[in-house]
């Protein structure tokens with residue numbers, strides 16, 4: 595994992611009205627794969643919206659790709675970042691290939707390169723053989739993969755994926771994790787999840803959000819070690835991984 599900071603937050607605070615979401619959060623994210631982990635409502639989507647300039651921090655500084663977020667133009671954002679929103683809505687009637695091509699065109703990829711870029715993006719996510727099908731003919735996991743294809747088709751420097759595993763069964767979540775690990779060799783990825791099973795504990799980095807703070811920032815391997823070394827009794831039903839998470843986040847049971 596490289597050390598160049600792609601995302602840097604310095605003492606960032608944000609609230610919706612009286613609801614505090616981030617309190618003086620400082621964190622740096624570099625190359626490779628980073629999992630942004632937090633319970634429902636922890637602020638993962640808000641974190642992405644702040645990066646994208648869709649929300650403005652109340653205080654603090656956010657640098658993205660070496661520039662202060664507010665100063666990046668819409669065009670720069672579209673070209674350099676690939677985003678898969680959590681509530682990924684897609685035109686079901688469109689064919690997979692046409693949809694990804696349309697998204698490439700929106701990101702202002704030169705027309706002459708679109709065909710090749712779409713073919714490459716669909717092959718990368720394992721959808722080459724479904725390119726001619728309508729999106730509403732795909733399974734949930736395939737739709738998410740089409741969502742990733744549209745996010746990376748224009749060759750961005752950074753992929754922001756908001757809960758790409760939502761609604762997927764355990765087998766498909768494992769496949770998604772494998773895909774992200776593979777992709778992260780060529781593009782920096784921040785992937786949010788509330789499911790610890792999604793995190794690759796052999797590689798990559800983790801940022802854990804809870805109580806408006808970053809409660810863990812480090813490699814996921816070190817988090818795994820922490821888990822194995824921990825002797826918590828947070829919940830007898832939780833796996834060791836969940837126990838460590840519950841201890842860090844101070845939550846024992848369902849939130850919200």
Ligand SMILES: Nc1ncnc2c1ncn2[C@@H]1O[C@H](COP(=O)(O)OP(=O)(O)OP(=O)(O)O)[C@@H](O)[C@H]1O
Nearest residue numbers: 610613615632633634635636637638639640641788
């Ligand atoms: N537009 C909004 N106005 C007011 N409160 C909001 C708004 N959007 C989010 N919130 C609140 O801010 C907090 C953080 O929400 P956010 O969607 O960022 O969390 P999350 O970690 O992405 O959650 P989830 O895993 O459920 O998607 C929650 O308490 C949520 O209810």
